[in-house]
Amino acid sequence: MDDDRFYQLMEIYRNPEHQGELEDFDRSSEGYSSSCGDRFKVFIKLEKGRIKNISFRGDGCVVSTVSISKVCGYVIGKTAQEVEKMDIEDIKDLIGIQNISVSRVKCATIGLETIKQALLVGHQADL
Amino acid sequence: MKILDPRIVREDFPILHRKINGHKLVYLDNAATSQKPKQVIDSIKYFYENINANPLRSVHTLAEKATEVYMDSRKKIAEFLNAEQDEIVFVRNATEAINLVSFSFPFKPGDRVATSYIEHHSNLLPWLELKAAGIKVDVVGVDGNSELDMAYYSKPRKDLRLVAVSQESNVTGTINNVKEIAKDVHKNGSYILIDAAQSAPHMEIDVKDIDADFLVMSGHKMLAPFGIGVLYIKNSVQPIMKPYLRGGEMIKSVKLDKITYESPPQMFEAGTQNISGAYAYGVAVDYLKRIGMRTIQNYEKGITRYLYNEARKIEGIKIYSGKSRQYGSIFSFNVDGLHSHDVAYFLNKKGIAIRSGFHCAQPFIEDKLHIEGTARASTYFYNTKEEIDIFLSELKSIVRKYGRR
Numbered sequence A: 001m002d003d004d005r006f007y008q009l010m011e012i013y014r015n016p017e018h019q020g021e022l023e024d025f026d027r028s029s030e031g032y033s034s035s036c037g038d039r040f041k042v043f044i045k046l047e048k049g050r051i052k053n054i055s056f057r058g059d060g061c062v063v064s065t066v067s068i069s070k071v072c073g074y075v076i077g078k079t080a081q082e083v084e085k086m087d088i089e090d091i092k093d094l095i096g097i098q099n100i101s102v103s104r105v106k107c108a109t110i111g112l113e114t115i116k117q118a119l120l121v122g123h124q125a126d127l
Numbered sequence B: 001m002k003i004l005d006p007r008i009v010r011e012d013f014p015i016l017h018r019k020i021n022g023h024k025l026v027y028l029d030n031a032a033t034s035q036k037p038k039q040v041i042d043s044i045k046y047f048y049e050n051i052n053a054n055p056l057r058s059v060h061t062l063a064e065k066a067t068e069v070y071m072d073s074r075k076k077i078a079e080f081l082n083a084e085q086d087e088i089v090f091v092r093n094a095t096e097a098i099n100l101v102s103f104s105f106p107f108k109p110g111d112r113v114a115t116s117y118i119e120h121h122s123n124l125l126p127w128l129e130l131k132a133a134g135i136k137v138d139v140v141g142v143d144g145n146s147e148l149d150m151a152y153y154s155k156p157r158k159d160l161r162l163v164a165v166s167q168e169s170n171v172t173g174t175i176n177n178v179k180e181i182a183k184d185v186h187k188n189g190s191y192i193l194i195d196a197a198q199s200a201p202h203m204e205i206d207v208k209d210i211d212a213d214f215l216v217m218s219g220h221k222m223l224a225p226f227g228i229g230v231l232y233i234k235n236s237v238q239p240i241m242k243p244y245l246r247g248g249e250m251i252k253s254v255k256l257d258k259i260t261y262e263s264p265p266q267m268f269e270a271g272t273q274n275i276s277g278a279y280a281y282g283v284a285v286d287y288l289k290r291i292g293m294r295t296i297q298n299y300e301k302g303i304t305r306y307l308y309n310e311a312r313k314i315e316g317i318k319i320y321s322g323k324s325r326q327y328g329s330i331f332s333f334n335v336d337g338l339h340s341h342d343v344a345y346f347l348n349k350k351g352i353a354i355r356s357g358f359h360c361a362q363p364f365i366e367d368k369l370h371i372e373g374t375a376r377a378s379t380y381f382y383n384t385k386e387e388i389d390i391f392l393s394e395l396k397s398i399v400r401k402y403g404r405r
């Protein structure tokens, strides 16, 4: 990652989109990384089997925060099956960093994993 | 006293000459593991090229030689701690040593054990686990300066069997007065286990003077290779302990209806041991002794003081360590507005290695510091004042560029 890219990410980190708590949500889940202490909670509103709205709350590093914010924006309108298929490659594109080092993979994926977990719990039927 | 010249000792550490991301490596993650001098690295090669055999049992020359170097290392480590040879048990690391004691100590339901908030997970989880066996577990508190609640230890408690406490915290650098704690603990008729994983690399330890019952350390934090550590068990305490792992090398005689165990330390060293590791541990201890632990401690005090004095002038960082009356070479901090991982990331880009996150002390960091982790720089005797300057200057630049505006 070059300094400029990181600088851009810092801007997003300070004011990430989709941050906050939805008043009206169907699903919620908490994600936690024991190595770094990153902790996120996601809130999902569903409609006709698709994600209508989504938000997150919590604290993390630049990589995890930007990642969860970008993933939130990307999954709106998608089904649980579509989200389930997403992986680190999608995240690389979303945050614009191709070379995520081993120690940061957990940071990059904690958001997506938390969203997947929220979609899994409860009844698969209403999706 | 001898004065340590870091430029000379650095010549012994090949890795310190390598470049990271185009910059000279500045290794400040010594609390996680130390680098190894070539004397130690060479000793492992020497062992496998000249000595390698399974010790203790066979009578051929190599086996005898392997036995000899294994025993010799035990002796060196005993001398290092002012212990007796048969008080030194080789284990994998501090974690295994503590788990061994938590298993082999004769706890009964209703007994009480004390750990503390300042402990590494490895000196916390084995004790918390004992709750399931009906043992009460106290977690001794710390005050705002990361000083232990010493009043806990001086209060007589009938059911308290064992107190586990670290000599130096790996988060705050706090150095606990374990000698004073030991005195109180013994007055109460209890035993004390001292986690010296963080202290042993940096200071002289005399188990007799402290009056430790158990003391643990990890070789890899004090110049030795991974996978070798030490559990000291005081002679007079040994008879109450039951065996841990069972198998070869730890028995005197085996009949299917009667097993007679070796006496310690062999009783606790079941199976073929890490002989090359133990051998190299002896070489590491020789190296430390040659420089002198007091010389090391004195030198480190100087650069640590310098680091703190300069860092305290930086606006936009918070420092979590170094508040206690006595502290070691650990500097835990955060840059306002940045996660510790990101600070570590920026520093690494300039070749500076530090640790970030929880440092395996999650309850302390969350419950007492109320944060999500810290960045931690930790020095050793081969770090120079110039390296501290590089670290500080990079830290300032990170604060300026990315800190909370």
Ligand SMILES: Cc1ncc(COP(=O)(O)O)c(C=O)c1O
Pocket (backbone or CB within 6 Å): B031, B032, B093, B094, B095, B096, B120, B122, B123, B166, B168, B169, B170, B195, B197, B198, B218, B360
């Ligand atoms: C104070 C303390 N105790 C115990 C340990 C555990 O050491 P090891 O992982 O080598 O078993 C550490 C390592 O970080 C430590 O700092």
